[in-house]
Amino acid sequence: MPTSSCCREAAGCSADRSVLLRRLAQRAYGRQRSRRPPLEGLEPISRSFGFDRGRPIDRFYIEEFLARHAADIRGSVLEVAEPTYTRRFGTTVTRSDVLHAAAGNPEATIVGDLVSGDGIPTRAFDCVVLTQTLPFIYEPRRALEGVLRSLRPRGVLLATVPGISQISREDRRAWGDYWRFTTDSMRTMLGEVFGADNIEVEAHGNVFVAAAFLYGLATEDLSERELRTRDEDFDFLVCARAVVAG
Ligand SMILES: C[S@@+](CC[C@H](N)C(=O)[O-])C[C@H]1O[C@@H](n2cnc3c(N)ncnc32)[C@H](O)[C@@H]1O
Secondary structure: OOOHHHHHHHHOOOHHHHHHHHHHHHHHHHHHHHHOOOOOOOOOOOOOOOOOOOOEHHHHHHHHHHHHOHHHOOEEEEEEOOOHHHHHHOOOEEEEEEEEOOOOOOOOOEEOOOOOOOOOOOOOEEEEEEEOOHHHOOOHHHHHHHHHHHEEEEEEEEEEEEOOOOOOHHHHHHOOOOOOOOHHHHHHHHHHHHOHHHEEEEEEOOHHHHHHHHHOOEHHHOOHHHHHOOOOOOOOEEEEEEEOOO
16 A cells, blocks of 8 residues: 555655645545444355445455465466466466366366366466365365365466355355354365475454454454454464475
8 A cells, every 4th residue: 555655655755745735645644534434243244245335355365375476377377166366466477277076168168177187288387276165065175185186387376265164155055154264174174185395374353353354344444553453363364375395
């Protein structure tokens, strides 16, 4: 998020102008906060992950993670359901494939099952972008083995999974909504499949972020401080990078 100090450095603003900008930003933030409904009661504010208010809070962390690892999204890239992140964050992508578990997705170039391996080419990809997919696979460890088989040597898996989330009705209907994860489960599963030295696992969030997401608030409803404060008792969103030993 731009701050008044970087605005001053970049655009050569005067000190007066930066004070004015800061006051305007504070006033706008005050208005935003006052529009934010309280987190109370038995009904969520949104049942669609906050999409109807703005950007879902989990996407804030997912997209920051992928932006940080954009250099991995290169060569032959496989993404699940849509090529959105390949297009947005990919650097030198030579081929973009989209995997879907069932026929009928017009964006899919591969219909396949990561657990059985049916339809999934082996040693084909330099990068697999596996965002928010493992909760919907009953055997996530076997799915990771499927990802490993699909990657080339030195290939990279970028995966994100929810630690705390409402049920995805659409996915439950299509495949089942089975799991939520912690840094421990991701570290153990990925370590078993890719080797402990080849993985990095991190988590984001805190009690307020988790509650806000469950109630259906959006990223725009939260302050930078609320989004960035990390509390290790709340693995809200878990991100992992794994590299195939060369
Ligand atoms: C919520 S979508 C996730 C993808 C999306 N790109 C995202 O960022 O949220 C869940 C996906 O899980 C995939 N899926 C479910 N079971 C699968 C399986 N056994 N093998 C491969 N993919 C599977 C489905 O194809 C579906 O697209």
